[in-house]
Amino acid sequence: MQxxxxxxxxxxxxxxAYGLAYMRSRAVxxxxxxxxxxxxxxxxYAARAALWCAIPALIVLAVWAGFEGKVIQGIVIASLPQDTxxxxxxxxxxxxxxxxxxxxxxxxxEFVPEHIAGAASLLEAMQDKSGNFKAILVVLIAxxxxxxxxxxxxxxxxxxxNVETTLRRIFFxxxxxxxxxxxxxxxxxxxxxxxxxxxVPITEFLFGTSWSPQTALRIDQxxxxxxxxxxxxxxxxxxxxxxxxxxxxxxxLLSAIYLSEYASKRMRSTIKPVLEMLAGIPTVVYGFxxxxxxxxxIRDLAEIVGLEASSQSALAxxxxxxxxxxxxxxxxxxxxxNAVPQTMRDGSLALGATQSETMKKVIFPAALxxxxxxxxxxxxxxxxxxxxxVMAAGLxxxxxxxxxxxxxxxxxxxxxxxxxxxxxxxxKTLSAFALxxxxxxxxxxxxxxxxxxxxxxxxxxx
Amino acid sequence: xxxxxxxxxxxRKSLKRRYRTERRFRLYGxxxxxxxxxxxxxxxADIISKGHTGFVKTTITLEVTLDSGMMYLxxxxxxxxxxxxxxxxxxxAALQAQVPEAASAAEKRExxxxxxxxxxxxxxxLLTKNPELLNTTQTIEFPAHDRVSxxxxxxxxxxxxxxxxxxxxxxxxxxLQKGIIDTSFNDVLFSRGDSREPANAGVLxxxxxxxxxxxxxxxxxxxxxxxxxxxxxxxxxxxxxxDFIEVNINNLAAVPxxxxxxxxxxxxxxxxxxxxxxxxxxxxxxxLMTLPTIIIxxxxxxxxxxxxxxxxxxxxxxxxxxxxxxxxxxxxxxxMLTGSIIGMAQALGETAPxxxxxxxxxxxxxPDGLFSSATVLPVQIYLWASSSEQGFVELASAAIMVLLTxxxxxxxxxxxxxxxxxxxx
Numbered sequence: 001m002q003x004x005x006x007x008x009x010x011x012x013x014x015x016x017a018y019g020l021a022y023m024r025s026r027a028v029x030x031x032x033x034x035x036x037x038x039x040x041x042x043x044x045y046a047a048r049a050a051l052w053c054a055i056p057a058l059i060v061l062a063v064w065a066g067f068e069g070k071v072i073q074g075i076v077i078a079s080l081p082q083d084t085x086x087x088x089x090x091x092x093x094x095x096x097x098x099x100x101x102x103x104x105x106x107x108x109x110e111f112v113p114e115h116i117a118g119a120a121s122l123l124e125a126m127q128d129k130s131g132n133f134k135a136i137l138v139v140l141i142a143x144x145x146x147x148x149x150x151x152x153x154x155x156x157x158x159x160x161x162n163v164e165t166t167l168r169r170i171f172f173x174x175x176x177x178x179x180x181x182x183x184x185x186x187x188x189x190x191x192x193x194x195x196x197x198x199x200v201p202i203t204e205f206l207f208g209t210s211w212s213p214q215t216a217l218r219i220d221q222x223x224x225x226x227x228x229x230x231x232x233x234x235x236x237x238x239x240x241x242x243x244x245x246x247x248x249x250x251x252x253l254l255s256a257i258y259l260s261e262y263a264s265k266r267m268r269s270t271i272k273p274v275l276e277m278l279a280g281i282p283t284v285v286y287g288f289x290x291x292x293x294x295x296x297x298i299r300d301l302a303e304i305v306g307l308e309a310s311s312q313s314a315l316a317x318x319x320x321x322x323x324x325x326x327x328x329x330x331x332x333x334x335x336x337x338n339a340v341p342q343t344m345r346d347g348s349l350a351l352g353a354t355q356s357e358t359m360k361k362v363i364f365p366a367a368l369x370x371x372x373x374x375x376x377x378x379x380x381x382x383x384x385x386x387x388x389x390v391m392a393a394g395l396x397x398x399x400x401x402x403x404x405x406x407x408x409x410x411x412x413x414x415x416x417x418x419x420x421x422x423x424x425x426x427x428k429t430l431s432a433f434a435l436x437x438x439x440x441x442x443x444x445x446x447x448x449x450x451x452x453x454x455x456x457x458x459x460x461x462x
Numbered sequence: 463x464x465x466x467x468x469x470x471x472x473x474r475k476s477l478k479r480r481y482r483t484e485r486r487f488r489l490y491g492x493x494x495x496x497x498x499x500x501x502x503x504x505x506x507a508d509i510i511s512k513g514h515t516g517f518v519k520t521t522i523t524l525e526v527t528l529d530s531g532m533m534y535l536x537x538x539x540x541x542x543x544x545x546x547x548x549x550x551x552x553x554x555a556a557l558q559a560q561v562p563e564a565a566s567a568a569e570k571r572e573x574x575x576x577x578x579x580x581x582x583x584x585x586x587x588l589l590t591k592n593p594e595l596l597n598t599t600q601t602i603e604f605p606a607h608d609r610v611s612x613x614x615x616x617x618x619x620x621x622x623x624x625x626x627x628x629x630x631x632x633x634x635x636x637x638l639q640k641g642i643i644d645t646s647f648n649d650v651l652f653s654r655g656d657s658r659e660p661a662n663a664g665v666l667x668x669x670x671x672x673x674x675x676x677x678x679x680x681x682x683x684x685x686x687x688x689x690x691x692x693x694x695x696x697x698x699x700x701x702x703x704x705d706f707i708e709v710n711i712n713n714l715a716a717v718p719x720x721x722x723x724x725x726x727x728x729x730x731x732x733x734x735x736x737x738x739x740x741x742x743x744x745x746x747x748x749x750l751m752t753l754p755t756i757i758i759x760x761x762x763x764x765x766x767x768x769x770x771x772x773x774x775x776x777x778x779x780x781x782x783x784x785x786x787x788x789x790x791x792x793x794x795x796x797x798m799l800t801g802s803i804i805g806m807a808q809a810l811g812e813t814a815p816x817x818x819x820x821x822x823x824x825x826x827x828x829p830d831g832l833f834s835s836a837t838v839l840p841v842q843i844y845l846w847a848s849s850s851e852q853g854f855v856e857l858a859s860a861a862i863m864v865l866l867t868x869x870x871x872x873x874x875x876x877x878x879x880x881x882x883x884x885x886x887x
Contacts, residue, residue, distance in 0.1 A: 188724070275498055288858060291848075440718075
């Protein structure tokens with residue numbers, strides 16, 4: 001039976017368990033003189049039965065569904081005659097897809113070698129068996145759980161405490177899921193990165209100045225090695241992020257200052273949400289805008305001035321990215337400017353300083369750490385941004401500081417290396433994970449530093 | 463005395479300059495706001511100007527005589543005859559009747575190129591469904607080829623290059639005048655999946671894919687997000703573990719979205735062996751991505767419930783869990799819903815992680831389940847924007863308008879909820 005059918009089935013069983021336990025608790029209570037003689041309300045006995053029915057079954061189902069595919073694949077591969085065992089992971093996946101195509105009926109068994117056809121029928125049988133076994137096991141566990149809870153409907157047992165403890169644990173697991181996600185990111189990406197460093201030395205990756213991750217079709221082909229030096233990707237990322245910050249910081253900061261110090265309340269309440277809209281627009285829309293409108297415009301403009309601009313210039317991607325992060329800078333600066341105590345403002349104005357002098361000489365220096373924290377957060381956002389650069393920046397890893405040239409970034413390379421068909425286990429595919437690791441570490445560092453600065457700054461005025 | 467007076471004099475003299483600086487500073491602020499607002503305006507104007515033509519389709523309506531001799535076809539239900547039959551011949555004949563000038567075989571072939579690539583299969587499907595129509599004359603509407611469509615819609619736009627010869631342009635003008643070639647509302651856009659041919663491509667497949675993906679995301683991130691928020695706000699003891707979880711959540715909120723794509727690829731696809739490009743995996747990845755947003759906003763909502771409510775409930779003997787589930791969570795629900803809707807809107811517009819888990823495949827069929835191959839709206843926009851055929855640019859802009867409409871609706875809903883349900887204590 002399919003997992004998607006089992007889920008509603010478990011739900012139905014849980015509802016039945018709930019109803020039965022509810023009735024039983026009333027039945028138990030009746031001879032004692034009503035439910036006031038139970039330790040908990042009937043609702044809690046019923047809820048406990050439902051939890052006992054559903055939770056163990058769901059856990060078993062999740063584990064089974066998560067690993068059944070891999071286990072069956074392993075058994076099927078092991079069943080092949082020894083001389084046809086795959087030598088590499090790539091070959092294994094090829095054979096497996098052949099087998100599953102035959103099993104699914106999209107490939108005629110007559111066209112494949114006999115051992116594949118045999119394996120396909122084994123796969124089908126295994127899948128059937130696994131599905132049936134899973135369904136029986138899950139239903140059995142659900143019924144057993146419900147029965148156990150049913151037997152524990154007794155006046156002296158406090159079901160409310162049980163239910164509350166269980167719920168609390170569920171809440172804790174949900175909160176811990178965030179940690180699990182981080183762990184998942186670190187371990188999955190880290191393991192693949194280690195495998196990558198088996199092939200390419202870490203020093204070459206970090207300090208190499210050329211990036212061309214092509215792997216050759218033939219071993220003797222020229223340039224078959226591929227080059228995995230991350231420096232040109234990093235300079236490209238930094239160039240585009242720097243352009244973005246050059247746009248976003250002045251625009252964001254000045255508009256935050258104007259809105260918080262000069263604007264009337266009405267102007268503030270209308271303009272702020274409109275500015276925030278910039279942050280809500282999907283990045284793919286910015287990418288479209290950068291690639292199809294801004295980039296050609298810049299190229300034409302450069303032509304008029306007599307400069308040569310690439311049709312995928314870093315400038316176009318950077319400008320549009322800058323517009324995108326304006327609301328980040330402005331709302332973060334707004335927060336820190338408002339956090340500066342009013343007394344400092346009043347003191348400065350009382351001494352006869354104009355508003356702009358107060359701003360520049362008193363508030364801005366006081367707010368500076370917080371603003372820098374905000375800028376760092378915006379920078380981490382710019383470095384990790386993908387769609388704008390995928391669509392508007394190039395693929396060529398040029399080591400250049402000319403904003404009219406085409407550069408590529410870490411995120412562009414991750415996306416292009418992993419989109420479409422991948423060769424398993426090649427240095428090319430693995431390098432994307434190494435880039436991901438690098439990106440993760442850099443953005444994490446920026447965030448940690450930024451949050452620390454912002455927090456310290458807040459404490460100063462609290 | 464003189465000293466004070468001279469100082470006052472200095473101040474007075476510098477006043478003019480200081481006021482000028484003040485005005486300039488104000489101007490910078492206004493300029494900054496203007497730049498930001500102007501960019502937003504230009505962005506919208508650009509997309510609307512590029513995309514409004516995507517809602518218009520160019521059609522060729524012809525009276526076609528489905529002559530069996532001309533098509534070399536006796537029995538439309540016989541599949542063996544299909545390969546040798548010429549379904550396009552009657553269309554070209556009908557077109558040629560309208561343009562008598564095109565008489566030679568080469569010219570007729572050129573006329574045939576006015577039609578979309580799938581015109582012949584349209585005839586085939588019609589005949590297979592209704593074999594009795596063979597040898598009758600039917601009025602049929604065909605989508606025009608991209609070249610014709612670009613000429614009809616964008617003849618004056620220098621951004622588009624017209625790929626029709628002078629003669630062909632004349633023919634198209636003639637057909638336009640006769641009303642054979644016409645433009646109308648592009649219903650194809652909302653009723654089909656992707657296609658290689660702009661005239662046959664629609665966003666329905668992507669919209670359904672997005673809905674299925676969002677369904678999975680919502681089903682996971684909403685309950686898990688508010689449970690986590692409840693735990694952290696109400697139950698978590700003040701210890702190292704809680705601190706660690708909190709720091710973790712704050713950091714996760716700032717992890718670049720493409721990293722979540724790597725996680726999905728490595729864990730869900732490679733480790734658990736889930737299929738590629740299905741809404742379930744996409745939804746899982748987006749759920750992990752939106753969780754921090756939902757947790758953070760839900761916590762803020764829980765925090766805003768005044769302690770007096772909790773104390774009152776505890777005072778009448780409610781247990782901690784009863785206080786939370788009966789009073790705090792229902793009162794915080796509007797805020798939680800608002801945060802979740804905003805998180806979902808973010809997830810709806812997300813593209814990068816979905817590229818990595820294979821949701822960029824070219825998929826013609828509208829997905830029919832959580833485990834069928836699908837693409838989503840933003841990815842469809844990306845695919846069309848990077849396509850080389852001219853007709854796809856306006857479709858991409860039209861799809862952007864559809865996407866933005868969805869997002870505006872979601873955000874408006876969030877604002878409405880906040881205004882309507884949120885209580886000030």
